[in-house]
Amino acid sequence: MSAVYSIRDLAREFAVTTRTIRHYEEQGLLSPKREGAVRVFSNRDRVRLKLALRGKRLGFPLNEIRELFQLYDLAKDEKGQLMEFLAKLEKRRATLEQQREDIAVMLNEITFFSGQCQRLIASNANKEGQKAA
C-alpha cells in the first residue's frame, strides 16, 4: 500500500492526457506531493481522479466536483460543513435520478428504433433476394 504514481502512470491507467491531470490539479481536484518539481501522486489522488472522471462522464462541471471534495474534507472536522455536505449530496442525488430517468427513456427509444431499423433492413434484404431470384 501507500503506492505512488507518476503523472504518466495515471494518464495511462485512465486514458487521459497529462494535460488533463495537470489541469485537474490547477482546479484543485488533485494535490500531488512534489519531489523537486516532479509531481508524485498518492492513492488518494488516484481515487479522486477516478471520481472526477466518473463525474465528467455524467457531465458534472469540475468546480462542483471540487466543492464536493472540499466539503468532504472539511466535513470531518466541522459540523456546519457536515450539513452543507449532506445538502450537496442530496442535490447531486436529485440530478442523478433525473439522469437515470433520462437514460431509461433514451434506452427504450433506442431499443424501439433499433428494432424498426432491423426489420426494415430485413425486409429490404428480402426484396433484394427476390430481385436476385
Place this chain on the structure above:
Amino acid sequence: MSAVYSIRDLAREFAVTTRTIRHYEEQGLLSPKREGAVRVFSNRDRVRLKLALRGKRLGFPLNEIRELFQLYDLAKDEKGQLMEFLAKLEKRRATLEQQREDIAVMLNEITFFSGQCQRLIASNANKEGQKAA
C-alpha cells in the same frame, strides 16, 4: 393537433431562454416555419427540443444530437443510412449504459456518505443534548 408554438411558448414550457432555442435552430436541431420573419414551431420542433434537452442533461454535444436527427430523417429513404443510423444508435446505447453504471455507483456512494453524515450529526446532537442536560 397540428398545434403551433411561438418561441416564447417553448421557452416557457421547457424553462430555457429564447436564445437557446435560436441557437438550436442555428445548429440545425430545429427548423421552424416562418411567418414573415417570425418563427413558428410545430409539434415536430417541440418533440425535438424535448429530445435535445434530454440529451443535454446527459452531456451529449449538440452536434451528436443533430447527427442523430439527420440520420433519422434520412433513414426513412435510403438504406445505407439505415445501417449508419443503427450503428450510431448502438454507440449511443453503449455510452448510456456506461453512464447508467456510473450513476449506480455514485448513488451508492451518496447513500453511504449520506448515512455517515446523518449518524455523525445525530451523535453530535446527543453530545449537545448531554451538555444541555
Place this chain on the structure above:
DNA sequence: ATAATCATTGACGTTTACGTAAACGAGGAC
C-alpha cells in the same frame, strides 16, 4: 555523448453552448 523519454512551467488557441447588448419592427393597452 547523443538520442529518446519523461518531466516541468507558461501562455496562447480552440470548441461548445450559450449570454448579452444593440438596434430595429409589429401589435396591443391605455
Place this chain on the structure above:
DNA sequence: GTCCTCGTTTACGTAAACGTCAATGATTAT
C-alpha cells in the same frame, strides 16, 4: 401617441475544459 411586450438579426463576450506549442531540464538506453 407612447409605452409594453414580443419578435427579429448581428455580433461581440464568456466560461469550461482542455489542446498545443515552446523552452527547458533530469534520466535512461545504446
